[in-house]
Each structure stands twice: as C-alpha cells, then as structure tokens.
Amino acid sequence: MTDILDALLGLGDKLAAHVILAAAAIALGIAIALPLAVWASRSQPVAKIALGFASLVQTIPALALLALFFPILLSLRAVFGEGLPTLGFLPALLALALYALLPILRNAVTAREHMAAGVLEAADGVGMTGWQKLRMVEAPLAAPYIMAGIRTAAVWTIGAATLSTTIGQPSLGDPIFAGLQTQNWALVLAGCIASAGLAIIADTLLGAVERGFAERKKWLIWGGGAIALLGIAASAWALRAQSNDDAVVIGAKSFSEQYILAQLVGQRLEDAGYAVEYRDGLGSAVVHNAVTTGAIDIAFDYTGTIWTNQLGRTDNPGREETYQTIAAWERETTGTRVLGRLGFENAYALAMRQDRAAQLGIVTMEDLARAAPNLTIGGDVEFFERPEWIAVRDAYSLKFADQRNFTSTFMYDALTGGEADVISAYTSDGRVAADKLVIIEDIKGAFPSYDAIVLLSPDTAQDAKLVAILEPLMGAIDVDAMRRANFAVDRLDNKKSPRAAAEELARDIGL
C-alpha cells in the first residue's frame, strides 16, 4: 500500500499535465460541437454528416487515433512550416477533441430534436429573431442535455488521455505504461487510481452543473464550474512553474532497457547542469521521426530496426557495414547524428525454454522449422508485422500451428507458463538468462544485427558540450551489463526503478 501511496504522491506534474490536456480537449470539443449542433438543427444533411463523422471517429481505437495525428501533422508542415509540433500536446489535443465530439454533438442534436414544437412555434410567434430564439429558448432548454454529453465526453477524454503517453505527451498514462512494462504494479495502480479519481471528480462537478441547468439553480452551475476552473487553473500554474523550453528532451520506447538508457544519459546531463525532460513510453514507430524532426533531442535505437523500417532493406551485409550505412544515411537524409554504438546488441531472436528445446531436439532454426507445425509462437505486439520476421519466416520456411501477440512483458510469462512454445525474445533481456531460456541459432543470419545506437536530433548534434558528455558512453556497455540492469527492473522481487538501475549500471561500467 505504501508503494502505491508513494507512487501517487510522485504523480503531481503528470496529473497537472493530464488535467490541462483533458480540459483543453474537452473545451475544443465543445467549441466545435456546439456551433455544429446549431447548424445541424437547421439542416438535416449537416446533422447526418456531422453525426456520421463523429460516430466514425468513435470507432477508431483511441490509441490509433492518437498515433494517426503524427503523420497528419507531419504532412501539414508543408502548409504551416517546420515549427508545427508533431508530437506531444498538439496531436494529443486534436485526437482527444475529436473523440469528445460525439457525445456532445449527439446530445445537443437530440435535445433540439425533442424540443416541444409548441415552444419553438411560440418563440417565432412572439417575434424572436433567430439569434434570440437560440439564446433565450433553444440553448437554455438544451443545456441540461448538452451538459450530460459534456460529462460523458469528460470521462472518456480523461480515460483516453492516458494513451497520449505513446505520442510523447506527459499524462497519467506515463506511470501506467512504465509500470506495465517493468511489472511495477504499484505504479500501474497509482496511475489508474489517479486517472479514475480525476474522472470521478470531473463527473461530479459537471453533474452539479447539469443539475443546476435542469433545476435552474444558478449556484450549482457557478459553484461546479468555478471549482472545475480552479482545478484547471491550479494545474496550469503548476506546469508553468516547471516548464522549461531549453530542457534536453530524452525519448524512450516503452521497455525497460530504453527507460534505463534514458536515465543513464539523463543523469550525466543533469550532473553537467542541463535541464532534462523524459518522454518515456513512446511508440516505437514514433521515436525515429521524433528525433529526426527535433520533437525529442536524444533517442536510442537499434541498427536492425532502422535498417529494415527506415531504409527498407532486407539484406544482411554484416554488423559493421550495417552500422556504417545507417550512420551515413541518417547524416545525408535526415541530418540526424548517429553518435555511436553503446556496445551491446539487443537483437530479435527466437527463444525457447531449455527443457522444451532439449526435449524436442531443437538447437538451430532449421530444427525449429521442422517442429514448428506443432508449436505456438508468441511475439510482441509489433513482431509479426515487422520485416525482420517476414525475412526470417521465409528464410527458414517457418509455419507454426498458431501465433499469438503479447505485450513484451507478458511474452516471457507466456513462455514459462506454456501459453507459447517459442517467443520473439530480445538478446539483451535479463529474463533470457533468468528464465533459463535458450536462443535458437540463426545459422543463416536472417535476423539483421541490432546494435544499440544513440541518435541526436540535428540541432542537438551541434551542442559540443553535450556530445562530449555522451561520448564516454560509446562502446562502454557490454551485453551482460545491460542484461543485469534490465533484469534489476524486470524481476518480480526486489525490483529497482529504472533510475536506480541506471545508477548501478553506471557504477558497473566504471563511470
């Protein structure tokens, strides 16, 4: 319990960021929905199109909607210039506002449709202009229904805002994603409790406003509204106090190794007097674009990932040449600087339990291919879509009886628990050794190499002082050191936070 309490107490700035994001998204949703509802009430085709569009948006999973705004905003840079942010607050705001649209719009349109015909006829009959009718009759009569819609929108938005972590916007999703990844359930629960608590508070306050409108009690409307605004203002003030444009932003994908590396680099920079911000839990696809466009300053990636996903290559020229090709390609096409290799590989590899592999006589991928038709393979959520898998599958003609997706954390549990016979493991993962797994030999070299590299955004690459601080890290981390650090975070007993693991790793490698 004290773990959860400690985690909750550490969520202040995430909570503030969450409040501001959700409030801004709801405000934008209202600002779009209400004029649209007025227009819809005067035109049947508009009502159909607007409600159809809002419903369609609702069918897109929130996670996908958030991610979709990255390419949309990237393409809009052609119109608005390079200054348009593609990650963080703006895409999160736009996606969540779209999400908030439907309940507000639908309630407003329904309220208008069900308004007594006699009342509307009377409004015309007494000589109201269109505007007076809207202001004096339609708006006050629809207000309780619209408020009910706003309430629904608020609860949805507060929940969905936790997903904005994946596109680099700090929120209460940060502890949830980080905790899920590192199996730190106290952190996950703290994030869920904070987000649910916020939703309940918002619902209660807006419920008071709704009742105020329905029962015509002005004090309820003003009271509920004032408390809500006070909370938003307090959040804005809290964020203002700590926002820092000059801070170095370090991005991390959503797994332990990345969190640890971010902390390792961050600590060096903090010691040198830099202000550092962390964007943890970014979607893997987002990170590369984020660093090339300067949305983040420092990122960690793997040569094999860039090789296949950015360069679109399927061949495997060997570890050294892959690295050199990527460094040159980044320099020429994106202006991003590949600072160097950290010294270890985090390769994709297929792994099995030792006992099971021995029982089936599997040592190499060719052995596996023979046994595959009776086996189930488990992969992380993106594995089966990745070109590496397709290359490996085709190289060995792998045909499994079944294939299943797990989050990378649960993948190992699935293997030990027998839910899967083979998984797409990562070679630097501490659990490979801890769970007594065996890596199946890729005798044809179908998987590319996955040297961990440090990427600096074009602007950050100019910072000689920063480069000098990071340079000692190059080639300094061997795979065993990284495995130990990863396992310290991933293991279930005596877990370490990524920051503590990073400190230990720094000592381990002699920094």
Place this chain on the structure above:
Amino acid sequence: MPRTAQSSPSGPAQNVLTFTGVTKQFGEVMAVDNVSLAIAARSFVALVGTSGSGKSTLLKTINRLIEPDAGTVCLDSTDVRDMAAPALRRRIGYVFQGIGLFPHMTVAENIAIGPRVAGERLPQSRIDELLDGVELDGSYASRMPSELSGGQRQRIGVARALAGDPQVLLMDEPFGALDPVTRAALGIRVRALHDRLGLSTVMVTHDMAEALLLADRVLVMEQGRIIADNSPKELLGGAGGDTAQGLVSVPRDQAKALAGLTP
C-alpha cells in the same frame, strides 16, 4: 351585437387585413387556393372548417409562420413581406392550441417576453394588469408553467399575446384542448378583451358553436377556399350554403335535443 365596420373610430370602414390571391400548396395538397379577402378593423372573425380545410394555413400567412406560394397579405395596407418577420410578429398577438409557454421561464417572464425581445422591459404593474385581464391574480407571476393547469396556461398564453399592445390578435384553435367549462369562460373573456382593447381578431376553430357565439363574422373554408362569409345571424337564418349549414346544424340540433330534455 351588430359590430362590424361601423364601429371604426376613423369613420369609413378600414381594412386591417387584406388577402389578394393567396395560394399555398403542400406537395400535392392545395391548402389555400387563391383566397382574396378583407378584414375590417376591430372585427372578430372566425375561420371555421373541418381538419385540412386550410384555415390554419391561411391564418399563419398573416404573421408569416407560413409564406404563401402566390398572392399577398397586407397589414394596414403594407405587404407583410416588406416587414422583417420578427418586427411584424411583435405587432401581432398569437395564441395557439399548443400554447407554447417557455418552460424555463416564470409566468411573468413568459408574459414579458414579446416586449423583452423588442428591447423593452415590462413593468410589474403592467404584468399584473395583463394577469387581471385573463382573471388571474398577481400571485401567478412568479410561478412556473409546469405548476399550472391547462386552462391557466392558456390564460397566460392570451396575456402573453396581448403584452405588446398588438393591433391584431390571431388565435389558432386556442381553446381546443381545454375542458368545456374553461373553454366557454375563456372564450367569453377573450371576446370581452377584444372589445375593450379595440382589437382586430381572427380565430381559427372547428367548432361552429364557438364561432357563432363569439364572432361578428364567420368564414367557412373547404379545400382551401372560402365557401361562406356571413354573420352568425345570417348563418342561423339558413344562409351560407350546404356545407356551412351542415356545420351549423350540429350545435342547433344539440340545442334542440337539450331543450327537449329540459323538464
């Protein structure tokens, strides 16, 4: 009660409303078919007909709740289309079967709404006077419409229609939804107000008895045309043709039957 044009203060008969070739079609249905008609100032005219005869449509062309396809309607010899609809409607009181009190406003706010939208504040004394005109006391001013009976609501509807000192009062089946006792009382009350305020009133009703008892002039409509235009006396004397007499016969026969039952 011979009240026709002769009671006009400015001597010769003045027409407050003039219809010229007014036509309105809804899809295939000819709701109003080329109606030309003049209504004298200060007269109380009843428009009678069965459902679908076009009487409500014709009435609503006056305050432009319905715009005719052809023809013109003039108020005081000005074409109603030359006035902005809100400005026109503020000069015309409008009472209808649906009543349409604003449920989020008190009785006083409902009554004062017409002047308010015209930018005028109605003093409390005037609201009391209007309430008194429909036989309700001042204590009703602060009530909400949901606290009132149907009859009380329509009284407020009438008070609201009269708040802007209109020259013309239009009523569309105003008492249709009320119980017979309330209906008779409110009818008499409205007729008294009409006389006292020097209004020009057009009332749509399907009830010939009501028309005969309240109006100076009864127009009978059928399939969008006016087929009879007589005083109540003339109608009771057998004028107006078959359709009109068919409508008149209903209350007459009831009266006879009732007389027969009287011990």
